[in-house]
Amino acid sequence: MYQKDFLAQVRTQLEVREDPAKLRQRVFETTSGIPLKNSYTPADVADLDVLRDLGAPGRYPFTRHVQATGYRGRLWTMRQYAGFATAEESNARYRYLLEQGTTGLSVAFDLPTQIGMDPDHPMAFGEVGKVGVSISSIHDMRTLFRGIPLDKVTTSMTINAPAAVLLALYLAVAEEQGVSWQQVGGTIQNDILKEYMARGTYIFPPRPSLRLITDIFAFCADQVPNWNTISISGYHIREAGCTAAQEIAFTLGDGIAYVQAALDAGLKLEAFAPRLSFFFNAHNQFFEEVAKFRAARRLWARIMKERFKTDDPKSQMLRFHTQTAGSTLTAQQPDNNIVRTTVQAMAAVCGGTQSLHTNSRDEALALPTEASARIALRTQQILAYESRVADVVDPFAGSYLIESLTDELEARARALLGRVDELGGMVSAIEKGFPQREIQNAAYAYQKAVEKGEQVVVGVNRFTLENEAQPELLRVDEALGATRRQQVAAVRANRDNGIVKQRLAELETAARGTENLMPRILAAVKAEATVGEVCDALRGVFGEYQEQLVL
Structure with a gap:
């Protein structure tokens, strides 16, 4: 993007040399470990090809946005x-x-x-x-x-x-x-x-x-x-x-x-x-x-x-x-x-x-x-x-x-x-x-x-307060679990359980084969099968994943 002699001039004239003893911290870098310089110049984007790497908004490679108008058309x-x-x-x-x-x-x-x-x-x-x-x-x-x-x-x-x-x-x-x-x-x-x-x-x-x-x-x-x-x-x-x-x-x-x-x-x-x-x-x-x-x-x-x-x-x-x-x-x-x-x-x-x-x-x-x-x-x-x-x-x-x-x-x-x-x-x-x-x-x-203390978290490891007042919080009623269990029992008592059993059996059979499972799942939930029952039918065929310890 830039002439070589121009880049050489930039590196000579615009590079800032710092005294480490005067800096407020030893290392400046991003979360990905990318070192952050004092300041950036054209020399840091010497290989950037504006047409190849940026292009226009809404066009390949979509670096700038997927829509040509960005948020100007719609937020x-x-x-x-x-x-x-x-x-x-x-x-x-x-x-x-x-x-x-x-x-x-x-x-x-x-x-x-x-x-x-x-x-x-x-x-x-x-x-x-x-x-x-x-x-x-x-x-x-x-x-x-x-x-x-x-x-x-x-x-x-x-x-x-x-x-x-x-x-x-x-x-x-x-x-x-x-x-x-x-x-x-x-x-x-x-x-x-x-x-x-x-x-x-x-x-x-x-x-x-x-x-x-x-x-x-x-x-x-x-x-x-x-x-x-x-x-x-x-x-x-x-x-x-x-x-x-x-x-x-x-x-x-x-x-x-x-x-x-x-x-x-x-x-x-x-x-x-x-x-x-x-x-x-x-x-x-x-x-x-x-x-x-x-x-x-x-x-x-x-x-x-x-x-x-x-x-x-x-x-x-x-x-x-x-x-x-x-x-x-x-x-x-x-x-x-x-x-x-x-x-x-x-x-x-x-x-x-x-x-x-x-x-x-x-x-x-x-x-x-x-x-x-x-x-x-x-x-x-x-x-x-x-x-x-x-x-x-x-x-x-x-x-x-x-x-x-x-x-x-x-x-x-x-x-x-x-x-x-x-x-x-x-x-x-x-x-x-x-x-x-x-x-x-x-x-x-x-x-x-x-x-x-190398990573400051305001209010946690620096600038803390003593005896903070707790804000008003949303609390979920502990009786909710019992209420929901009663509601699920009522659903099971009032539906056609024969149809539910049939729909779940059809889903299980389909899972053992190769057909698309979405129509079978739709039929089951329309018959008032529960989320747990549908997943249990699939568990019976697919099994359950067991987490592996990674060290």
């Missing part, structure tokens, strides 16, 4: 993640958020639902409704979306192992509302690979889990064309402690595995690839995060073009949702979390996210109160309407620092993906413990830095 979707206790209470929170200006719903499910267990399962005791809403049957799903037209609102559901079951329930309720599946829009997370490496809410082993995922791809390509069939999630990998470069690599590595699994199942790339979406974390190091989103977008476009040989722009685009970093929130001085969330949200917007959730200030202590959820939403609205950061597409393009970080993050992510390929792909890499070890090592290094 990102303000999709606040919410759900707790009962379907009735969560429905009230969703309607409140919609009244306050949120533009998309995002459902949090409780742990029993996430691992395919009904509220009356012995392992569910004490966990019902605690970290999300408890959903066990079509009755609950009807209540959850009562008064919310599913042809007008898009819904994201953070559900993985039983994603097919929750999608079936959602489609059944849309049908009851008179909404055509052609009109239904939204996303299921449906990303099981990151569960094995970072989060833990898995049910089945990897290979039958991939079958369920590709069955959803095929079913939705034919029946629910506006549904995003997977949200390939780096968020939880980052929450487990990985670096920005690792977040890119392992997220895109999972994406490669899903694409290959779908191709191996006989699907055409252009039938499912345009509905793939991604889910990233927005962390504290502002410039690295902006660069991370840009690097991920460019690397995915190149993977789809070079590895999977597609020139279809819609198949090359990396569209993603972002959530601010829950792992950075502190129980100490919770109002500080508003500031952290604002910085992280601005990084996501400057990096070109398609939708955004901003965490609430009290989430390190409990589920967010209504007031905290409103502040989190207002944070997005102030960024959108007052800061003007959404008025220019890719505002940091051309910054010597941002372009240098973008290039370096892409290079480091490529190197990690090369290691995954050497191990036989992401499924094999997970089975061998490679990403787990990388994440664990990064998390350990960060924790050591915090304990030594």
Whole structure:
């Protein structure tokens, strides 16, 4: 991009020499270990080819944005993640958020639902409704979306192992509302690979889990064309402690595995690839995060073009949702979390996210109160309407620092993906413990830095307060578990159990064969089979995954 003699002159005249004794810390670097210089010059982007590496917004390699107009045409979707206790209470929170200006719903499910267990399962005791809403049957799903037209609102559901079951329930309720599946829009997370490496809410082993995922791809390509069939999630990998470069690599590595699994199942790339979406974390190091989103977008476009040989722009685009970093929130001085969330949200917007959730200030202590959820939403609205950061597409393009970080993050992510390929792909890499070890090592290094005071956490290891007053918190009624067990018993007592038994037997038979399982799951949930019963039928065929200790 620059003449060699000009670069030599820049290096001579603009390089700053520092006295280490006068610096406030020994090392300046990003979470990925990329050294940060005093200042950046054209010499740091000497190899940048503007046409090849940046291009125009909305064009390959999509470094700058997936849409030519960025947010000038339409703002990102303000999709606040919410759900707790009962379907009735969560429905009230969703309607409140919609009244306050949120533009998309995002459902949090409780742990029993996430691992395919009904509220009356012995392992569910004490966990019902605690970290999300408890959903066990079509009755609950009807209540959850009562008064919310599913042809007008898009819904994201953070559900993985039983994603097919929750999608079936959602489609059944849309049908009851008179909404055509052609009109239904939204996303299921449906990303099981990151569960094995970072989060833990898995049910089945990897290979039958991939079958369920590709069955959803095929079913939705034919029946629910506006549904995003997977949200390939780096968020939880980052929450487990990985670096920005690792977040890119392992997220895109999972994406490669899903694409290959779908191709191996006989699907055409252009039938499912345009509905793939991604889910990233927005962390504290502002410039690295902006660069991370840009690097991920460019690397995915190149993977789809070079590895999977597609020139279809819609198949090359990396569209993603972002959530601010829950792992950075502190129980100490919770109002500080508003500031952290604002910085992280601005990084996501400057990096070109398609939708955004901003965490609430009290989430390190409990589920967010209504007031905290409103502040989190207002944070997005102030960024959108007052800061003007959404008025220019890719505002940091051309910054010597941002372009240098973008290039370096892409290079480091490529190197990690090369290691995954050497191990036989992401499924094999997970089975061998490679990403787990990388994440664990990064998390350990960060924790050591915090304990030594090298990494400052305001209000935790510096600038602390004594005798802090605790904010008002949302508490889930401990009697909820008993109530939900009674509700499930009532469903089982009042349905046609002969039909339920038949539908579950048909699902089990289909699981032993090769047919697409989505129609069988739909038939079962319409007959009022519960989430736990459907998952148990599949457990009987697929078995359950047992975690392997990785050291």
